Structures are given as structure tokens and as C-alpha cells.
Amino acid sequence: MSSIATGAERLRRGTARTRRGTGPLGSSRSAGPSGSSGRPDPAGLLRPAGPLARIGRRYGAVFLSAARTQVTYLGAFLFRNVFLVVILFVMYSLWRVVFADSAIAGFTLGQTLWYLTFTEAVELSRTRLHIDIQDDVRTGAVAYTLTRPYSYVGFNLAQALGSAMVKLWPLLAIGFAVAMVLVGPLDGYVAAFPLGLVAMMAGVVLGTLWVLFIGLLAFWTEDVSPFYWIYQKLVFVLGGMFIPIDFFPDWLAALSARTPFAYQAYWPARMMVAPDAATRIETAVGQAGWIAVLALACALLFARARRRMHAHGG
Amino acid sequence: MEDYALRLDQVNKVFLSKVKGKGLRASLRSLARPDIRSVHAVRNLDLAVGRGELLAFIGPNGAGKSTTIKLITGILFPDSGKIDVLGLDPHRKRRELAFRIGTVFGQKSQLWFHLPPLDSFHLLGRVYDVPGRTLKERIDELVHVFEIEPLLHQPVRKLSLGERIRCEMAASLIHRPEILFLDEPTIGLDVVVRQRIRDLIRTMNREQGVTIFLTSHDVGDIEKLCRRAVVINGGEVVWDGTVKHLKYSLLNRRIIDLKSDGPIPLDIPGVRTIKATDYSAKLEVDLDTIRLEEAVQRIFASVSVQDINIANVPTEEIITRIYQDTEAGATPGTSSSSSSSSSSNSNSNSNSGSGAEPKGGRPCRA
Known part of the structure; x- marks a missing residue:
């Protein structure tokens, strides 16, 4: 109680502390990293926010x-999401021949096309953050961001995720519509969707951390274009972007399944088309682990x- | 104890850069054995700025201005020397310092391009931990002062440059910074808007005591706003003094524009013809050689004068001369060094800053 009262008192003092005169542009500090220090609060109603709340x-x-x-x-x-329609249609035409009426590695044609809608949604929602950072470095604009009281890494991550999460939804909607037309509904879609969506968002976070890491190079x-090129191909192949990694030879499937690329594409999509408890645990643990590793790597x-x-730039 | 906003003491910063020759062979050679050269961007820099000062920090391109600002704001680490900004070590306390300083970069927007300024103000309020109610009041105040009410809800991309700069300045003050760094705030603006921005800068400084660190290539900004100018070149401070002194005393010369009804054949010691036509001439009078009064009398005696105008050497020219002198390795303003040094003590200082008032003007590289 007393600490809150003290904080509020400090906030009130902050209001009165205009250094020169009472003009509207007074330069007395209104905020600070310590949270309550010097922060004006005319009504004295504010509680000092905790550091985590402020960061959030x-x-x-x-x-x-x-x-x-x-x-x-x-x-x-x-309109830019129309590309997804083209990809899905081309792959559907190809797989209709390959699959005939059979299943491959336990996946039917319908499951595989739905799988592709999810992996592509994660892939296409990723931003070009690596290019932005590269431009920041080349032009010296990175310096401007550093005069703000936030982390450059955190700012870019939040900005890229904000963009990517918005891009994800129309991609999912278009994928849903196209897959419904071409192969019909996915069994268990509604039940799998909530956790599957969380996994896809985590896949977007992983992909964003990768482009952040590449950008920082x-x-x-x-x-950084060579690094991005290699990364993209690794997602295509080891991540199971176009086909589930279950289609690979056993040794390659086992190897691919543990890479961060698979946790970005394969595992979230599998959560949607072939959900089971083991897949959920595997996806959650793998994604959390790789997100932690990549976030730490970016910070370092x-x-x-x-x-x-x-x-x-001078 | 003197009240400094910021103080740099013998600060050095050296950049290492890879130099590559022309052609494929040079490229391959640089891979195996890179040619690394060092560039002394800032050299033994001493600088003190008092609280409430409005300082012009000027220099040619590549002089070390941006590097100095980046060192002051904690973006770059100094190789040696000590920097103190508002009692903080900037590169160790960068984020803490960021709450107490503001920046406006004329060529780089801090507003979100596709969003209205109001959204950026709210975002900056969050970034600087300004509580909701306080933020609203603060935005209302700034909207009133900068007269940006009609602009608040338009996307930034639709604003004119002048409108955007007003919004930029308002945005930079959301968190009530104690020091404001303005980098080319009037670049690209027309004369009317430029004057308005200058008025606002003056208001921030004089009425509210915000210390302002202004970087500009526009001599008008410096003349009309600043009491003190620091000129940097080659990473060193080559001039530190009042703008008044810079303008009137450093180059101890006057410019005379003359019109006559006949040719102007002049041979007066200490009077140099800069430009001449049959009926007009632009002359430069060296006051170390001849008194102005005497020069004018001799001109009137030699020529039938129709019109005469006597002016100081334009500040722009003085600054250019300082740059050229320092690049040539000479002491700035050597042509009038005696008057410069003699006047340095007599020059009254009108600086309102409390802690770091320059002692008249002084060329810093003797």
C-alpha cells in the first residue's frame, strides 16, 4: 500500500515539476525507465506499472x-493473396495424378492439399524484415531507432509480427475456400483449428525470428540476400513446405523433423490435418524451444x- | 557546480573501414588480405553545453557531426574520453537517457507513414510510458501550440513537408525531453514555413528551457536561432563561440556594394575587388589594413558614387572560409586572427545557458 502511495505521490510531484514557467512545452520529465519516477499524474490516480506491463x-x-x-x-x-490460389491449383493438379486414389505415408490428397494451405499461409505471411534491417544498416537509419527507449530487436520483432499476423488471416481464408472447392472439407477441422492456429502463429514467430536473425547479419x-536464399530453401525442403516430411526417406524425415524449419511449417500444418496428442506435445515443446533459442541468438x-x-550515413 | 546539459571530455572515435581497389583482382586480393584503414571521425573532442542553451553544431559533410550526436545519444561507443549527458553515461545508460532526450531528423520521419499523426503520438506515449490521461493532456497542449488540429487524423503520407515537420516536432516533445536534437529541421521547407518552424524552436527553448542541439546547413537557422555556434571539421572543434562574434568579428572584413555612373578604377590598400562591371563593383575591405571610414572616404574620392551598401561578410561565407581554412591546415580565420583573439574577451555573451557559456569566439585549433 505504502509503495503505491509513494509512487502516486511521486507522480503528483512530477506534474508540478515544470522547470521553467508553466508553458505547454515544459521540459520536465514525464516518464522514465523507472516507471513512476517523475511521471505527472494530475489526478494522482495512477499506479506505477510493473516493468513487464510497461514492456507489454x-x-x-x-x-x-x-x-x-x-x-x-x-x-x-x-489482391496479393491471389498467388496462393495459383500455387494451390498447380499443386492440386500435380498431386491428383501422383496420388490417384491412394494415400502416401498416411496422407490422402485432401489432407495434403489442406496441409499446403497451412504451410503456405505461414510462409506467405512472413514479412521482409531482413530487407528492412539491411536497408537500415546500409543507410545508417538504424541509428534513429536507437534514440528511443526500446530494444531495436524487440521493436523490429513487434513490428514484423504485427504485419505478419494480419497477413495470416486472409491467407487462411483463401486457403480454406480453395481447398473446400478442390478437395472438400477437412475432417476434424473445427476441433483442430484453435490449437492449430496457435501453432501456426508460433510458426510465424519462428519465421520472423529467422528473418530478424538474418537481417542482423x-x-x-x-x-543478406544469400543467407535469406539459403534459409528459404531450407524451409522449402527440411521444413516440409510443399510436401509433408513424412514423404521423405526415414533418415531424412527424422533429421528434418527436429530442425527449426519443420517447427515453422510442417508441425503446425500437421496439427491441423493429422492432430493427435503426441503431435501437439512435440509441436509445443519444439516451437517453444526454438523460439527461445532464436530469440536469444538475435539478442546476442x-x-x-x-x-x-x-x-x-555519417 | 556548473549546470551542464552535456559535456564531452577528450572524446575520440576511430572507425575502421575496408578499402578495396578497382577490378576483380583487387576484389580477390581484398578477400585474402583486406586493406583496413582507420578514420579518425572524432578527435579529442571537448564540448560543454549548458542547460537551456540553443546551440548550433555545424560542419561540412563528413566533419563528424553525426558521429558526435550518435556518441552523445549513446548510439556509438567512444574509443576514449568521457561523455556526460544529463548526468548519465550515454552508452551505458542509453535507454534511461532516451527518456530524457528527443530527436527530430528532418530527413527521417519518426511518424508512421500510413497512419495519422495522432496514432503515432499515442504510440510514442506508450513507448515513453506516459500515462493515458497525462498523454491526452500533453497531446492537447502540443496540438494547440503547433496548430496541428486539422492534421491529426490525416495519414502522414498526405501531409505536406511543413505540416509533417510540425507534427514531428510535436511528436518529439510528447515525453517532455530535456534536450532536443534537431538535425536539419528546416530542410526542404519554403521560407514561410521555415520561419514558423524557427519560431516554434525558439519558443521551446526560451519559454520552456529545452536545451536544443541544432544541426543545420541552413545559415538562416543558425543566424536567427542560435546564440552559440560550434564548428566541427575533421572530427575536431575548430570554432566555438557566439554566432554574433562569428558574424561580426572572425573575418574582420566588410563587403561594399558600389554603383557609379562611370568605371570604377580602385587601387586602395586593403580594398579588394571581388566582382566588377563597368558601373558596379563588389569590394571587400580588410579592416586589419584599413579603417572602414578611411576606405569609404577614399572610394568617394576616387569614384562618383551613385549608391553604396556596406555589409558584413555573409555568415555562410565565413563558415565556408572556416571549413576551407581547417581543411588546408590553417587556423580558422587566420587572416584576422589578431582581431579574433583580441575580441574574444570583449565579446559580450548573450547566451542564456547557465553552464557552458563560450568565452566569446575562439578558433579551437591553434
Whole structure:
């Protein structure tokens, strides 16, 4: 109780502490990293927010701003998803011949096409964050972000996730419509959807962390396109982007299944088309582990990168 | 104890950069044996800025201005020396410091391009932990001062440059910064809007005591806003003094524009013809050689004068001369060094900053 009262008192004092005069642009501090220090609160009603709440609000606001930006040009936003229709139709035409009336590695034609709608939705919703960071480094614009009281890594991650999460929904909707038309409904879709959606979002987080990591390499190489090219191919192949990794030879399937690329594409899609308890546990544990590893790697990489920051743009 | 907003003491920053020759062979050679060269971006930099000061920090491209600002704001680590900004070590307390400083970069927007300014204000409020009710009041105040009410709900991409800069400045003040770094805030603006922005900058500084660190290539910004100018070149401070002194005393010269009804044949020691036509001339008078009064009398004695205008050397020209002098390795303003040094003590300082008032003007590289 007393700490709250003290915090509120400090907030009140912050209001009165205009350094010179009472003008509207008064330069007395209104905020600070310590949360309550110097923060004006005319009514004295505010409780000092905890550090986690402040961080959540800060990056949450960045996330929401990025999400809103995505739908600025609604027509273009929706139209660019037409590419997914083309992919699904081409792959459906191919697989109709390959599958005939049989199943491969336990997957029917219907399951495989639905699988593709989910992996593609995760893949196509990813942003081009690596290019943004590369441009920031090349032009020196990275410096502007660093005058703000947030982490460069956290800001970019929140911004990219805000964009990606908004892009995910129309892709899922289009995938749903196309798959319904071509192969009909997916058994157990409704029951699998809630957890499957969480897994897909986690897949988006993983993909975003990868492009963030690749983007940060620009501090050393300035051109990250080769790294991105390799990463993309690894997702296509080891991640099971076009076909479930169950189709691979056993040794390759076992290897692929443990890579972060598979937790980005294969496992979330499998959660939707062939859900079972083991898959759910495997997906949750694998995704959480790789997200932690990649997030840590990005933080460490940026800590090193800051030491390398130099004279681009003066 | 003096009240500094920021203070740099013998700060050095060296960048290492890879140099590559022309052609494929040079590229391959640089892979095996890279040619690394060092660039001394900032050299033994001493600088103190008092609280409430409005300082112009100027220099040619590549002089070390941006590097200095990045060092001050904690973006870059100094190789040696000490930096103190509002009592904090910027590169160790970058985020803590970020709550107390603001930035406006004329060429880089902090507003979200596709969103209305109001959304960016709210986002910045979140970023700077400004509580909701306080934020609303603060935004109302800034909207009133910067007269941006009609712009609040338009996407930033639809604003004119002048409108955007007003919104940028409002955005930079959301969290009541104690120091504001303005980098080319009037670039690309027309004269009317430029003047308006200057008025707002002056208001921020004079009425509310925000310390302002202004970087600009626009001499008008410096002349009309700043009391003190620091000129940096080659990573060193080459001039630190009042703008008034920079303008009137450093190059101890006057410019005379002359019109006559006949040719102007002049041979007066200390008077140099800069430009001449049959009936007009632009002359430069060196006051170390000849008194202005005497020069004018001799001109009137030699020529039938129809019109005459006597002016100081334009500040732009003075600054250019400082740049050229330092690049050539000379002491800035050497042509008038005696007057410069003699006037440095007599120059009254009108700086309102409390802690780091320059002692008149002084070329810093002797």
C-alpha cells in the first residue's frame, strides 16, 4: 500500500515539476525507465506499472500500429493473396495424378492439399524484415531507432509480427475456400483449428525470428540476400513446405523433423490435418524451444552488432 | 557546480573501414588480405553545453557531426574520453537517457507513414510510458501550440513537408525531453514555413528551457536561432563561440556594394575587388589594413558614387572560409586572427545557458 502511495505521490510531484514557467512545452520529465519516477499524474490516480506491463504495452502498441499499417491499402492487401490460389491449383493438379486414389505415408490428397494451405499461409505471411534491417544498416537509419527507449530487436520483432499476423488471416481464408472447392472439407477441422492456429502463429514467430536473425547479419555483410536464399530453401525442403516430411526417406524425415524449419511449417500444418496428442506435445515443446533459442541468438547477435555500428550515413 | 546539459571530455572515435581497389583482382586480393584503414571521425573532442542553451553544431559533410550526436545519444561507443549527458553515461545508460532526450531528423520521419499523426503520438506515449490521461493532456497542449488540429487524423503520407515537420516536432516533445536534437529541421521547407518552424524552436527553448542541439546547413537557422555556434571539421572543434562574434568579428572584413555612373578604377590598400562591371563593383575591405571610414572616404574620392551598401561578410561565407581554412591546415580565420583573439574577451555573451557559456569566439585549433 505504502509503495503505491509513494509512487502516486511521486507522480503528483512530477506534474508540478515544470522547470521553467508553466508553458505547454515544459521540459520536465514525464516518464522514465523507472516507471513512476517523475511521471505527472494530475489526478494522482495512477499506479506505477510493473516493468513487464510497461514492456507489454510498449511493444503491444508497436504491434498494433504495424497491424493497422498493413490494411492501409486494403485492395492491394487482399489482391496479393491471389498467388496462393495459383500455387494451390498447380499443386492440386500435380498431386491428383501422383496420388490417384491412394494415400502416401498416411496422407490422402485432401489432407495434403489442406496441409499446403497451412504451410503456405505461414510462409506467405512472413514479412521482409531482413530487407528492412539491411536497408537500415546500409543507410545508417538504424541509428534513429536507437534514440528511443526500446530494444531495436524487440521493436523490429513487434513490428514484423504485427504485419505478419494480419497477413495470416486472409491467407487462411483463401486457403480454406480453395481447398473446400478442390478437395472438400477437412475432417476434424473445427476441433483442430484453435490449437492449430496457435501453432501456426508460433510458426510465424519462428519465421520472423529467422528473418530478424538474418537481417542482423547485415551489420557484418551489408547484403543478406544469400543467407535469406539459403534459409528459404531450407524451409522449402527440411521444413516440409510443399510436401509433408513424412514423404521423405526415414533418415531424412527424422533429421528434418527436429530442425527449426519443420517447427515453422510442417508441425503446425500437421496439427491441423493429422492432430493427435503426441503431435501437439512435440509441436509445443519444439516451437517453444526454438523460439527461445532464436530469440536469444538475435539478442546476442545485436549486442555484438552494436559494437560494430559505425559510420554509415555519417 | 556548473549546470551542464552535456559535456564531452577528450572524446575520440576511430572507425575502421575496408578499402578495396578497382577490378576483380583487387576484389580477390581484398578477400585474402583486406586493406583496413582507420578514420579518425572524432578527435579529442571537448564540448560543454549548458542547460537551456540553443546551440548550433555545424560542419561540412563528413566533419563528424553525426558521429558526435550518435556518441552523445549513446548510439556509438567512444574509443576514449568521457561523455556526460544529463548526468548519465550515454552508452551505458542509453535507454534511461532516451527518456530524457528527443530527436527530430528532418530527413527521417519518426511518424508512421500510413497512419495519422495522432496514432503515432499515442504510440510514442506508450513507448515513453506516459500515462493515458497525462498523454491526452500533453497531446492537447502540443496540438494547440503547433496548430496541428486539422492534421491529426490525416495519414502522414498526405501531409505536406511543413505540416509533417510540425507534427514531428510535436511528436518529439510528447515525453517532455530535456534536450532536443534537431538535425536539419528546416530542410526542404519554403521560407514561410521555415520561419514558423524557427519560431516554434525558439519558443521551446526560451519559454520552456529545452536545451536544443541544432544541426543545420541552413545559415538562416543558425543566424536567427542560435546564440552559440560550434564548428566541427575533421572530427575536431575548430570554432566555438557566439554566432554574433562569428558574424561580426572572425573575418574582420566588410563587403561594399558600389554603383557609379562611370568605371570604377580602385587601387586602395586593403580594398579588394571581388566582382566588377563597368558601373558596379563588389569590394571587400580588410579592416586589419584599413579603417572602414578611411576606405569609404577614399572610394568617394576616387569614384562618383551613385549608391553604396556596406555589409558584413555573409555568415555562410565565413563558415565556408572556416571549413576551407581547417581543411588546408590553417587556423580558422587566420587572416584576422589578431582581431579574433583580441575580441574574444570583449565579446559580450548573450547566451542564456547557465553552464557552458563560450568565452566569446575562439578558433579551437591553434
